[in-house]
Amino acid sequence: xxxxxxxxxxxxxxxxxxxxxxxxxxxxxxxxxxxxxxxxxxxxxxxxxxxxxxxxxxxxxxxxxxxxxxxxxxxxxxxxxxxxxxxxxxxxxxxxxxxxxxxxxxxxxxxxxxxxxxxxxxxxxxxxxxxxxxxxxxxxxxxxxxxxxxxxxxxxxxxxxxxxxxxxxxxxxxxxxxxxxxxxxxxxxxxxxxxxxxxxxxxxxxxxxxxxxxxxxxxxxxxxxxxxxxxxxxxxxxxxxxxxxxxxxxxxxxxxxxxxxxxxxxxxxxxxxxxxxxxxxxxxxxxxxxxxxxxxxxxxxxxxxxxxxxxxxxxxxxxxxxxxxxxxxxxxxxxxxxxxxxxxxxxxxxxxxxxxxxxxxxxxxxxxxxxxxxxxxxxxxxxxxxxxxxxxxxxxxxxxxxxxxxxxxxxxxxxxxxxxxxxxxxxxxxxxxxxxxxxxxx
Amino acid sequence: xxxxxxxxxxxxxxxxxxxxxxxxxxxxxxxxxxxxxxxxxxxxxxxxxxxxxxxxxxxxxxxxxxxxxxxxxxxxxxxxxxxxxxxxxxxxxxxxxxxxxxxxxxxxxxxxxxxxxxxxxxxxxxxxxxxxxxxxxxxxxxxxxxxxxxxxxxxxxxxxxxxxxxxxxxxxxxxxxxxxxxxxxxxxxxxxxxxxxxxxxxxxxxxxxxxxxxxxxxxxxxxxxxxxxxxxxxxxxxxxxxxxxxxxxxxxxxxxxxxxxxxxxxxxxxxxxxxxxxxxxxxxxxxxxxxxx
Numbered sequence: 001x002x003x004x005x006x007x008x009x010x011x012x013x014x015x016x017x018x019x020x021x022x023x024x025x026x027x028x029x030x031x032x033x034x035x036x037x038x039x040x041x042x043x044x045x046x047x048x049x050x051x052x053x054x055x056x057x058x059x060x061x062x063x064x065x066x067x068x069x070x071x072x073x074x075x076x077x078x079x080x081x082x083x084x085x086x087x088x089x090x091x092x093x094x095x096x097x098x099x100x101x102x103x104x105x106x107x108x109x110x111x112x113x114x115x116x117x118x119x120x121x122x123x124x125x126x127x128x129x130x131x132x133x134x135x136x137x138x139x140x141x142x143x144x145x146x147x148x149x150x151x152x153x154x155x156x157x158x159x160x161x162x163x164x165x166x167x168x169x170x171x172x173x174x175x176x177x178x179x180x181x182x183x184x185x186x187x188x189x190x191x192x193x194x195x196x197x198x199x200x201x202x203x204x205x206x207x208x209x210x211x212x213x214x215x216x217x218x219x220x221x222x223x224x225x226x227x228x229x230x231x232x233x234x235x236x237x238x239x240x241x242x243x244x245x246x247x248x249x250x251x252x253x254x255x256x257x258x259x260x261x262x263x264x265x266x267x268x269x270x271x272x273x274x275x276x277x278x279x280x281x282x283x284x285x286x287x288x289x290x291x292x293x294x295x296x297x298x299x300x301x302x303x304x305x306x307x308x309x310x311x312x313x314x315x316x317x318x319x320x321x322x323x324x325x326x327x328x329x330x331x332x333x334x335x336x337x338x339x340x341x342x343x344x345x346x347x348x349x350x351x352x353x354x355x356x357x358x359x360x361x362x363x364x365x366x367x368x369x370x371x372x373x374x375x376x377x378x379x380x381x382x383x384x385x386x387x388x389x390x391x392x393x394x395x396x397x398x399x400x401x402x403x404x405x406x407x408x409x410x411x412x413x414x415x416x417x418x419x420x421x422x423x424x425x426x427x428x429x430x431x432x433x434x435x436x437x438x439x440x441x442x
Numbered sequence: 443x444x445x446x447x448x449x450x451x452x453x454x455x456x457x458x459x460x461x462x463x464x465x466x467x468x469x470x471x472x473x474x475x476x477x478x479x480x481x482x483x484x485x486x487x488x489x490x491x492x493x494x495x496x497x498x499x500x501x502x503x504x505x506x507x508x509x510x511x512x513x514x515x516x517x518x519x520x521x522x523x524x525x526x527x528x529x530x531x532x533x534x535x536x537x538x539x540x541x542x543x544x545x546x547x548x549x550x551x552x553x554x555x556x557x558x559x560x561x562x563x564x565x566x567x568x569x570x571x572x573x574x575x576x577x578x579x580x581x582x583x584x585x586x587x588x589x590x591x592x593x594x595x596x597x598x599x600x601x602x603x604x605x606x607x608x609x610x611x612x613x614x615x616x617x618x619x620x621x622x623x624x625x626x627x628x629x630x631x632x633x634x635x636x637x638x639x640x641x642x643x644x645x646x647x648x649x650x651x652x653x654x655x656x657x658x659x660x661x662x663x664x665x666x667x668x669x670x671x672x673x674x675x676x677x678x679x680x681x682x683x684x685x686x687x688x689x690x691x692x693x694x695x696x697x698x699x700x701x702x703x704x705x706x707x708x709x710x711x712x713x714x715x716x717x718x719x720x721x722x723x724x725x726x727x728x729x730x731x732x733x734x735x
Contacts, residue, residue, distance in 0.1 A: 072487075072699050079489045096487060096702065103488040250574070251592040252682070258574045400701040407684040414593050414683070436703075440486055 026051075026058040029328045030084035033063060034070045034313070035144075038276065042349055050335045057328035067093070067313065068399065074318070078103055083318040085329055088143060090313045091130060092398040095216070097316050098139060099396065099441045105317045105326070106139045107333065113323075114330030122337070122355050126307065126381040130392035131314050134217055140314035141333045144351040146273035147308045147377040148197045150292065154285035156266040159183050166289020170237065173267060173292045177246035180266040187248035188241070189267035190256045194249070195405040196311050197269045197291075199226055202234060204390035205291055205380075207299040207306035216394040220438040224430045226405075227423035230297045235412060235419035237294075242413045249413040252406055257281075271311060272377035275350035279373075288373040290380050299389075306390045308380040312351060352377055396437025401430045474715060480708035487702040499709035508685065509693070509710070516689040519603060520667035526607040527663055528656070531614030536644070538615075539622045549619065556612035560673030567605040568678045591679070595686025598679045602687050605678060606671045614659050621655035622648065661725055668718055690714050 035043045040063050047061040064070045067090040074087040089097055097104055111118045120128060120138045131140045150166050157164060157176075160183035167173045177188020191197045203210040209225045216222040241247035248265060250256025260268035261281040269291060270278065279286060293305040300306035317329055335341060342358030345351065347367055353359040359378060362368065368375040384390075395401060408422040408429075417425075449455050481499055485492045503509045538548050555563070570578045571591060579589040591597040625648060633643050649656075672691050675681060681688035681696060688696070694714060698707035 068700050072702070075487045075702070100486065100488045100490065102490055249593050252680075255592065258572075262574055264574055397701065397703075400697075400703075403700075407682060410593060410683040414595070416684075440484055440491075 026056055027324045027328045029057055029059045029086065029325065029332060031059050031061045031086040031088075031315075031332075032070050032074055032084045033061060033088040034065060034067045034090075035088070036063065036066075039144075039349060042345065046336065046341070046345070049341065050332050053335060054331070057331060059328075059332050071096075078318060083320065085321055085325055086315050086317055086332070088313045089140070089316050091145075091311050091392075092402060094131060094140075094314075095394050095396040095398060095437070098133075098394075099437075103319055104139075105319045105321075106137060107141050107315075107317065108137045108139070110317050110326055110330050111333070114327040116330050116334055118334065118337075122357065124352065124354060124356060124359070124378075124381070126386055126391070127310060127352060127354055129386060130310055130394075140316045141336065142314045142354045143312075143336070144273065144349065145310040145312040145314075145354065146271040146351050147310050147380055148191075148193065148201050148269050148291060149272050149373070149376045149380065150289040151260060151268040151270060151274075151278060151373075152287045152289065153185075153260070153263060153266045153282075154287045156180055156183070156185050156263060156284070157287070160185070160266070164287065166287060167267075167292055168290070170292045170294050174241060174246055176267065177241065181244075181246065185263070185266045186245065187259065187265040188246040189269070190248050190250045190259045190265040191269040192250075192254045192256050192271065192274065193311070194252060194409050195402045198235070198238065198409065199231070199405055200393055201291065201308050203231070204307065204309040204392075205293055205300070205305045206230065206234075206297055207387055207389050208297075209389045210393050211395060214388040215392065217388075217391070220396065220434075220441060222395065222434060224427045224434070227420070227427045230299075232420045232423055234294060234297060235409070235423060239412045239415075239419055243415070249410070272350050272352070272373070273312065275373050276348075286373070288376050290376060290383075301384055305380075305383060307383045307386055308377075309390060309392050310352065310381065347371075347374065350374060350377075352381065395430075395434060396441065397433040401433050404429050404433075477708045477711050477715070480704055481712045482705075483708075484705045487704070495705070499705045500713070502706060503709055503713065508688075511685060512688050512690055512693045515599075515685070515687065516668070519599065519606075519671075519687070519689050520664060522599075522603045523606045523610065523667040523671065524660065524663040526603065527610040527614055527666075528659060530607065531611045531659075532618050532652075532656075534611065535615050535618035535622055536648075538619060552615050553612050555609055556616075558609060560609060560670060561677045563605055563609045564602075564674040564677030567601060567608075567674075571601055591683075593683055595683055598683055598687050602671070602675055602678055605674045606667065609674070610663060610666055614663065617655050617659055618652065621652045625651050657725075657729060660729065661722060664721060664725075665718065668714070690717075 031047065033043050043061050043063075047059040051058050062084075064073045067088075070087060071089055071093050074084060077083045108120070120132075120136075123138075123142065127142050127145050128138060130145075131142060132138050152166055154164060157180075160176075160179040162176055162179055167176050173189055180188055200210060202208075203226065208228060208230050209215065211222045211224045211226075213219045213222040238247050242249060248259065250259045250265075254270065254274060256265075257268075257270060257274060257278065259265045260270070261278060261283075263284060268278075290305070291308060293300070295303060298305060315333070317326070321329075337355055339355060339357035339361050342353050342355050343361040343365070346353040346358060346362055350373070353362060362374075405426050408417070408426045411417040412419050412422045482494060482496055483492055484495045484499070534552055538545060538552065541548055558566070570576050571589060573579050573590040573592060576589075582589045589597060591601050629647055629651075630643055633647055638646070668689075669691050671689065672695065675687055675689060675692045676695070679687045681692050690710065691714065694707050694710045697703045697710065701707075
């Protein structure tokens with residue numbers, strides 16, 4: 001009897017001793033992202049900030065390469081039953097993630113399951129709209145969103161006798177390019193992310209449809225409309241500028257950035273997320289402005305531009321996770337949405353502030369007066385209430401389709417194809433991939 | 443009649459070939475069968491829905507002008523790389539074989555590039571030729587030639603061929619040099635005494651005796667151009683501009699890992715496998731006949 005009691009007591013002691021140990025062991029949340037260099041430090045700091053703010057959960061942020069590598073890596077891990085909790089997916093992967101019902105857990109469900117009161121209206125509509133279903137349900141949590149803005153070399157502008165302000169329209173850009181060239185600058189303007197800037201954002205900025213069914217938001221049966229006369233004229237004119245190097249193509253993604261920072265081109269169209277690196281590498285004064293528009297092509301209000309659309313990435317939650325893990329993810333998202341966390345991220349990286357509160361806070365802190373470039377993306381996004389043509393785009397197989405659009409544009413800039421022929425082929429080849437996506441996701 | 447070596451034990455020979463067979467099964471037969479299996483299916487990236495589609499993936503590939511274009515690109519690329527790498531390596535090997543002073547230094551320097559990983563080699567050439575900051579393109583610009591392989595498909599092709607060749611020359615060089623050194627000096631001296639000049643000696647004696655090496659290298663170089671150059675293409679051009687350098691193996695990678703079209707990519711790798719098997723058979727049946735061992 002005594003023996004049994006001792007045993008019981010010992011067992012009880014063990015349980016008591018073990019209990020705090022169990023409670024101290026935080027729930028681990030795996031977070032795979034694609035942020036390299038300075039942005040990697042930023043994500044690490046976000047995770048650290050969250051981990052220091054509480055003891056129950058621990059977010060482990062891991063860089064898994066570039067955007068496509070993160071996505072394919074996560075998919076492979078999912079198929080092997082070892083999926084991370086959170087993955088960062090770029091905007092073009094949105095349709096693929098949306099179609100993967102069962103593999104992903106929409107953010108609105110995550111928040112509801114965790115019982116966190118949370119208002120989707122606190123986020124910038126232009127940002128959230130891109131990642132929301134047509135009936136208003138938010139699917140993923142915006143982390144880093146940006147929009148292309150206009151950069152110019154102030155020193156070169158001064159040398160060429162140009163006024164110190166960004167040209168508002170493309171004809172003005174062309175005139176400035178000619179003056180820059182006369183002053184010895186080899187090229188006028190270049191662009192990063194050719195399809196995103198010259199096609200996707202061109203369409204939204206001029207309020208022209210990119211595809212049918214509200215740019216793909218309203219269904220999988222969508223088709224591209226980028227061979228409209230306005231699109232063809234736009235590309236024809238850019239191609240004409242390419243001949244005289246008034247515009248000079250510098251490759252896909254951000255490959256062309258050296259052209260601007262090396263002062264080879266006096267003007268540049270690049271994501272607002274390029275702000276910090278451009279300011280760091282350029283050895284001249286950098287000026288900013290909104291993207292130029294064609295006054296004769298725009299269908300925006302009062303013959304001006306409409307609003308720009310975003311790029312960047314959001315956080316998707318993968319399914320099949322336990323309750324405490326889901327709760328941890330929700331807590332992390334709530335932390336990320338705090339105005340002070342958001343505002344700090346925005347000011348550090350040049351990405352858009354995701355919530356209205358963060359935007360107001362940054363304004364109140366007087367940040368924009370000292371750093372004028374950081375507000376432009378936001379001003380562009382919110383210039384006018386988004387229309388069906390300017391709230392974003394949503395197409396399946398978009399990674400491939402963007403490559404097709406860019407290679408067709410390359411053929412135009414190389415003088416091998418006319419703008420009309422290239423855009424017609426783009427539509428035809430793009431539509432074939434849209435039909436394939438429709439068949440695969442019935 | 444030749445004497446045959448036989449094993450007393452029935453098990454031992456199988457045991458001895460077992461590791462080789464195991465390697466073949468794990469690294470060739472099993473993945474190849476998986477590719478075959480996937481090539482007749484369509485699957486979403488997450489593997490949630492799978493449909494059997496028969497030969498649909500293959501039909502789609504042959505209807506795709508992009509695939510036929512990629513076939514052409516591969517042919518041009520492989521022929522250029524194999525010819526240049528073999529030709530230049532032979533030239534260098536002959537020169538190094540004749541060098542009197544500093545031969546070891548030449549040989550060492552010529553072998554070095556082989557130690558460079560394809561991706562690193564690619565990045566090296568990419569920086570040299572970067573249209574804005576590359577030193578070679580800068581030199582070309584001062585000579586009045588505006589190099590821009592980001593826009594000009596021919597220039598991009600020249601660049602990847604150069605990079606791929608540069609990397610392969612070392613390998614070919616070692617084999618050619620070894621082959622040259624294995625040729626008995628007496629043969630060459632006898633020919634010299636008979637009045638054959640260096641040129642004649644090379645074409646009638648050296649080259650035929652080198653043919654087994656050359657044939658082996660031809661097979662290896664074609665396989666290299668088809669597969670191993672992936673790292674170079676990936677780091678230098680990513681198949682661009684406008685798919686001008688998209689060789690078959692890069693397209694297989696792109697369609698599977700960027701475009702997430704697993705079925706289509708598997709079907710392409712099956713076709714690629716058939717092409718390479720076919721090429722190797724042709725080489726052994728027709729080219730080998732002209733090889734003297």
